[in-house]
Structure formats: C-alpha cells, structure tokens
Amino acid sequence: MATWRGSLALLALLVLLALQTFRWLLRALLSPLWTPTPARDLSGDVVLITGGGRGIGRQLALEFARQGVSKVVLWGRTESCLRDACHAVRSLGTECHYTVCDVANREQVYREARAVRDKVGDVSILVNNAGVVHGKPLLESDDDALLKTQHINVLAQFWTLKAFVRGMLERGSGHVVSVSSVLALAAIPGATDYCASKAAGYALAESLALGLSGTPGVRATTVLPYHTSTDMFRGMQPRFPWLFPPLEPETVARRTVQAVREGRAFLLLPWTMNFLIIMKSILPQPALDEIYKFTGSYTCMQTFKGRG
Ligand SMILES: NC(=O)C1=CN([C@@H]2O[C@H](COP(=O)(O)OP(=O)(O)OC[C@H]3O[C@@H](n4cnc5c(N)ncnc54)[C@H](OP(=O)(O)O)[C@@H]3O)[C@@H](O)[C@H]2O)C=CC1
Ligand SMILES: CC1=C(/C=C/C(C)=C/C=C/C(C)=C/C=O)C(C)(C)CCC1
Numbered sequence: 298m299a300t301w302r303g304s305l306a307l308l309a310l311l312v313l314l315a316l317q318t319f320r321w322l323l324r325a326l327l328s329p330l331w332t333p334t335p336a337r338d339l340s341g342d343v344v345l346i347t348g349g350g351r352g353i354g355r356q357l358a359l360e361f362a363r364q365g366v367s368k369v370v371l372w373g374r375t376e377s378c379l380r381d382a383c384h385a386v387r388s389l390g391t392e393c394h395y396t397v398c399d400v401a402n403r404e405q406v407y408r409e410a411r412a413v414r415d416k417v418g419d420v421s422i423l424v425n426n427a428g429v430v431h432g433k434p435l436l437e438s439d440d441d442a443l444l445k446t447q448h449i450n451v452l453a454q455f456w457t458l459k460a461f462v463r464g465m466l467e468r469g470s471g472h473v474v475s476v477s478s479v480l481a482l483a484a485i486p487g488a489t490d491y492c493a494s495k496a497a498g499y500a501l502a503e504s505l506a507l508g509l510s511g512t513p514g515v516r517a518t519t520v521l522p523y524h525t526s527t528d529m530f531r532g533m534q535p536r537f538p539w540l541f542p543p544l545e546p547e548t549v550a551r552r553t554v555q556a557v558r559e560g561r562a563f564l565l566l567p568w569t570m571n572f573l574i575i576m577k578s579i580l581p582q583p584a585l586d587e588i589y590k591f592t593g594s595y596t597c598m599q600t601f602k603g604r605g
Pocket of ligand 2: 480592
C-alpha cells in the first residue's frame with residue numbers, strides 16, 4: 298500500500314515537473330515576442346580583450362570598436378601584434394591601449410589590472426579569449442606543455458575574473474565573455490589537453506553565468522566556436538572540409554559582439570553544431586564512433602601544423 302502511494306506521489310511529481318518545464322519552455326520561446334530586449338548600447342563601455350593582438354581576439358577588438366565602445370584595451374604576449382591591432386582599432390576612431398601581459402602569470406595580471414584601472418578606467422566588458430594549443434598526442438607531450446595549456450586556457454581566467462568582476466559587481470554593471478570551443482562539448486584525439494582545458498573553461502563559464510543570475514546588471518556570454526581559420530589550428534582538417542568549412546574569425550567576432558548586445562548566455566557556432574550535441578545525447582557510443590570515423594574527426598589532428 299505504502300509503495301503504491303509512493304509511486305503515485307512520484308508520478309504526480311513527474312507530471313508537475315513536465316508541466317512546469319513546458320511552461321518555462323513556452324515562456325523562454327515566446328517572451329522575446331512581446332517584450333523584446335533592446336540591444337545593449339555599448340557607447341560607454343571599456344572592453345579588455347586577452348589575446349587581442351591576433352586571430353579572433355583582434356577581430357573582436359575591431360568589431361567592438363565598430364559597435365561603438367568607448368575604449369579598447371588589448372593584452373597579449375607579442376608587442377608587435379598588439380601595437381598593430383591597436384593601430385587598426387584607432388583607425389576606426391576608438392581609443393585603444395595595449396599591454397604586454399602573460400595571463401598565465403597571476404601577479405602580472407593583478408598588477409596590470411590595477412594599471413588599467415588607474416590609466417584607462419573601469420573595465421566593463423572582459424573578454425577571456427587568450428588560448429594556446431600544442432597539438433601533440435598526450436603520450437608525446439612534455440609535462441610543461443600540458444601544464445602551460447591549463448595555465449593559459451583555464452587558470453588565467455580565474456585571475457582575470459578575480460581582477461575585474463569584483464568591480465563590475467560593485468558598480469552593478471558589466472559583462473564577461475568567455476571564448477570556449479565546440480571541443481569543450483565534443484572532444485577529438487590529438488589535442489587531449491586542449492579539449493580538457495576547454496571543457497574546464499566551459500564549466501567555469503557556466504558556473505559563473507549561474508552565479509551572476511541574481512545580479513541583473515552583470516552578465517556572461519560563452520561562445521563555443523567550431524574550427525576557425527586562424528593560425529591556431531592551421532593544418533587541422535576533418536574528412537569533408539567542403540561540408541564542414543572553418544569559420545572566419547570575423548564571423549565569430551561579429552556573432553559574439555551581437556550575443557553580448559543581446560545578453561545571450563551561450564552561443565554555439567555555427568548553429569548546425571547543435572545537432573552534434575543532440576546526437577551526443579541520444580545516439581549510443583558505437584553509432585557515434587562510426588560518425589566520428591566517417592567524418593574524419595578521429596584523424597583530423599594528424600595534419601595539424603598550428604602556429605609552428
Ligand atoms: N582557431 C580555432 O579553430 C578556434 C579557437 N578557439 C579559441 O579562440 C581563442 C582565440 O584563438 P585564435 O584566435 O584562433 O588563436 P590565435 O593563436 O590566433 O590567438 C591566440 C591569442 O592568445 C594570446 N595568448 C596566448 N597565450 C597567452 C598568454 N599567456 N598571455 C596572453 N595572451 C596569450 C596570443 O597572443 P600572442 O600571440 O601574443 O602570444 C594570441 O593573441 C582561443 O581561446 C581558442 O582556444 C575556439 C574555437 C576554435
Ligand atoms: C566531432 C565532429 C566533427 C568535428 C569537429 C571538429 C574537427 C572540430 C574542431 C574544432 C576546433 C579545432 C576547435 C578549436 O577550438 C564534425 C565533423 C563537425 C561532425 C561530427 C562530429
């Protein structure tokens with residue numbers, strides 16, 4: 298009798314949960330129709346981009362400038378790239394500053410963050426974009442390279458978040474962008490430490506976004522791009538490149554800034570990668586293995602050259 302009552306209560310709870318989920322889903326889908334959120338005006342914003350000297354970071358700097366931010370600050374390791382990117386931003390009429398800062402070095406991050414506050418002002422948009430890949434299989438990787446990937450791709454984000462998010466919370470406004478990767482959700486062999494770092498970064502960003510949900514003025518956006526045609530993954534190729542062409546860094550930058558303006562929490566690029574996630578959730582592993590083999594995802598790193 299007691300078991301029977303218990304099962305009925307569980308069933309009622311499940312029905313209630315299903316109805317609630319349906320209500321939340323409807324609300325999420327329909328509310329933009331009657332209360333469209335106006336795109337955020339970026340004109341007073343100071344944006345700091347890590348790894349802003351080249352690749353996606355450089356394009357992000359240019360796109361933020363085009364969308365009217367007040368000031369751009371670029372961090373990176375190579376001064377010539379930073380200087381050149383800053384020059385390009387200034388030619389769009391936007392104030393730009395750069396600093397050589399190794400984001401893996403937390404003392405340097407804290408020191409340069411103080412310097413930015415003193416010289417440029419409060420950072421209102423932080424873009425955690427800096428990243429590295431060495432592209433060797435795990436057993437051929439030396440320990441220092443494995444550590445470096447985690448220090449730059451994951452731990453550095455802790456330091457920049459600690460340096461800038463407190464100020465955003467005090468002011469009640471700000472935005473954190475994390476450039477993750479589709480490899481955070483579906484890993485490939487030959488870049489084990491990179492995939493692990495991106496998965497960790499994704500969990501970090503997800504936790505941050507949830508933690509910020511009680512602070513309406515401070516938001517977070519996580520971008521998960523597919524292969525993008527910068528030098529980082531040069532040479533990497535799945536089996537049907539015409540079917541899965543790399544993204545252009547300009548496209549990633551444009552869609553990212555748009556997501557910031559719309560206050561979107563997650564952005565998977567291109568949208569077709571959503572099918573990959575659905576497939577991963579419903580297909581049995583042997584079927585996924587066949588798809589990965591057929592599309593060359595298992596072997597795509599064999600032609601990897603990277604930045605050399
Ligand atoms: N390319 C791709 O296929 C994809 C890339 N991504 C992600 O996008 C982000 C940008 O990559 P992408 O533009 O392609 O790569 P690039 O190699 O072109 O750029 C990486 C940037 O990170 C900077 N960087 C690296 N290490 C450090 C460090 N220790 N301190 C400060 N800056 C550093 C580099 O600066 P410097 O040159 O001065 O060292 C450079 O500006 C990365 O997080 C990457 O993981 C995501 C999905 C796909
Ligand atoms: C897994 C998988 C694919 C390959 C994805 C690859 C190869 C992504 C590379 C992304 C990179 C380099 C990201 C960098 O951060 C396909 C062919 C799309 C579809 C089948 C499943």
